[in-house]
Amino acid sequence: MTERSERPWGVGRMHTPTEEGCASAEYEFRVLNFPRNATRSDVRQVLADHAEYGHWELARTRLYLGGARRVWLRRRIIRVRRTA
Template identity: 60%
Template sequence: MVADTSSGPRSSPPEQYEYRVLTLPRETSRSEARRLLTEHAEYGHWELARVRLYLGGHRRVWLRRRIIRVARTS
């Protein structure tokens, strides 16, 4: 059986993100890290994608935000 998708709604392209990687040294307190990430979220529209805590105590944080493509009107 073959599904007919020609009359259905158009599928949107997959969302694309841009990423920013921050490395926080071991000496960074939780409150300081929270403040830094909050500023990125509020003013840069970044969202938290991933956090890794490494053996030496430093953290690597991946932030992402959606790439918005503007369609031409003319």
């Protein structure tokens, strides 16, 4: 498994509409690349660990012709607003 990123966490921002309509949510993304010899159970275990401990969710997965997999994970960026 390798990670493709110039920044430590593969941070990317994407604005998507939420339930309120005009408000937008920001996400950070992490891209994971798995070689063709990675088993399905190994990939599942890595993704489960990211979901459980890092609060990542699956955004997209792609299986390439040679058997390599690329997986995009995302998690919501929570902005803390100053109250005083």
